[in-house]
Amino acid sequence: MWALLLLLPTVLCLSPAGPPQERTPLFRLTQQGPWESGASNGTASPCEGLPLAGATTLTLVNRSLERLPGCLPRALRRLDGSHNLLGALSAPELGHLPQLEELTLRHNRIAALRWGPGWPAGLRTLDLSYNRLAALPPCGGPALPSLRALALAGNPLQALQPGAFSCFPALRLLNLSCTALGRGPQAGITDAAFAGAGGAPLAALEVLDLSGTFLPRVHSGWIRDLPKLTSLYLRKMPQLTSLEGDIFKMTPDLQQLDCQDSPALTSVHTHIFQDTPHLQVLLLQKPSASLSKISCPFRRIFLYA
Numbered sequence: 001m002w003a004l005l006l007l008l009p010t011v012l013c014l015s016p017a018g019p020p021q022e023r024t025p026l027f028r029l030t031q032q033g034p035w036e037s038g039a040s041n042g043t044a045s046p047c048e049g050l051p052l053a054g055a056t057t058l059t060l061v062n063r064s065l066e067r068l069p070g071c072l073p074r075a076l077r078r079l080d081g082s083h084n085l086l087g088a089l090s091a092p093e094l095g096h097l098p099q100l101e102e103l104t105l106r107h108n109r110i111a112a113l114r115w116g117p118g119w120p121a122g123l124r125t126l127d128l129s130y131n132r133l134a135a136l137p138p139c140g141g142p143a144l145p146s147l148r149a150l151a152l153a154g155n156p157l158q159a160l161q162p163g164a165f166s167c168f169p170a171l172r173l174l175n176l177s178c179t180a181l182g183r184g185p186q187a188g189i190t191d192a193a194f195a196g197a198g199g200a201p202l203a204a205l206e207v208l209d210l211s212g213t214f215l216p217r218v219h220s221g222w223i224r225d226l227p228k229l230t231s232l233y234l235r236k237m238p239q240l241t242s243l244e245g246d247i248f249k250m251t252p253d254l255q256q257l258d259c260q261d262s263p264a265l266t267s268v269h270t271h272i273f274q275d276t277p278h279l280q281v282l283l284l285q286k287p288s289a290s291l292s293k294i295s296c297p298f299r300r301i302f303l304y305a
C-alpha cells in the first residue's frame with residue numbers, strides 16, 4: 001500500500017504559480033518632484049514632458065499616488081501602480097484607458113470598488129492583492145467580459161455573496177489566498193458564491209487559490225459551480241480539518257490538489273477521489289490515518305512529513 005506513496009520532501013520547491021511572469025516595462029518614469037511630494041493633488045500629476053504618448057506599458061510604483069493620473073496615454077495596455085495610496089477604483093478612472101489589458105495595483109489602500117460599464121472591455125488581468133477590500137461589490141451584467149485572472153490575495157474579505165464573480169464570464173484564475181474568508185461570524189463562502197450569470201456555473205474557472213484562509217472545509221454548495229476546475233490550492237489553512245463528502249463530484253477535471261502546510265487536515269476520505277479521474281498531483285502535510293486506506297491508482301501522490 002505504501003508503495004504508492006512517494007515520500008518526496010522536494011515537492012516543497014514546487015511553485016503553485018509556475019514561473020514568474022516576465023514584465024519588461026518599455027520605460028520607467030524616473031522624474032522626481034510632484035510625483036513623490038506626497039502632497040500632490042492626485043490626478044493633477046504633471047505628465048507633460050514625459051515621453052508618454054505611444055507608451056503601452058507603464059510602471060508607476062511607489063509614487064504616493066492617491067488616484068490614477070488622468071493624463072496616462074490612451075494606448076496603454078499594461079499599467080503597474082503597485083505600492084501607492086489609491087483608495088478606490090471605478091470606471092471613471094479607467095474610462096480613458098480603453099486598451100488596458102493588465103492592471104496591477106498591489107499594495108494600495110483600495111477599500112471601495114465598483115464594477116460596471118466603463119471598465120476597459122479588454123482587461124484580462126486585474127491584480128488587487130493586498131488592498132483593503134472587506135467586501136466585493138455586487139456584479140451587475142458582464143462588466144469585464146475578457147477578464148481571465150483576478151487576484152484579491154491579502155484583502156480582508158470575510159465572505160463571498162452569491163454570484164460574486166458572475167460579471168467575469170471568462171475568468172480562469174481566481175486568487176483569494178490570505179483573505180479573511182472563514183474568519184468572523186459570516187459564512188465564508190456561501191453556496192452559489194461562484195455561480196455565474198443567471199445561476200449558471202462559472203464555466204471557465206480553472207485555478208482557485210484559497211490558501212491561507214480560515215475556511216474549515218470545502219463545501220459542495222460552492223465548488224459545484226466550478227466544473228472546469230483543474231487546480232485547487234488549500235495551503236496553509238489553519239482550520240481546514242477534513243475533506244469529505246461529494247465535494248469533487250462536479251469537478252471531474254481536477255488535476256492538482258495542494259494542501260501543503262494545512263496542519264489540522266487529518267481526515268481525507270479517499271472516496272472523494274473516485275470523482276477525480278484526472279488527479280495527477282496531491283500534496284498533503286503528512287500521512288493521516290484515513291489516507292493509509294488509499295487504494296486508487298494515482299499517478300503521483302506526494303506526502304511529506
Ligand SMILES: *[C@@H]1O[C@H](CO)[C@@H](O)[C@H](O)[C@H]1NC(C)=O
Pocket residue numbers: 016017129151153175176177207208209233
Ligand atoms: C496567489 O497570490 C499569492 C500572493 O500574491 C501568490 O503567492 C500565489 O502564488 C498566488 N496563487 C496562484 C495560484 O497564482
Ligand SMILES: *[C@@H]1O[C@H](CO)[C@@H](O)[C@H](O)[C@H]1NC(C)=O
Pocket residue numbers: 041044045
Ligand atoms: C493642485 O492643487 C493646487 C492647490 O490646491 C492648485 O492650485 C492647482 O491648480 C492644482 N493643480 C491641478 C492641476 O489641479
Ligand SMILES: *[C@@H]1O[C@H](CO)[C@@H](O)[C@H](O)[C@H]1NC(C)=O
Pocket residue numbers: 062083
Ligand atoms: C518606496 O519609496 C521609499 C522612498 O524612496 C522607499 O524607502 C521604500 O522602500 C519604497 N517602497 C517600496 C515598496 O518600494
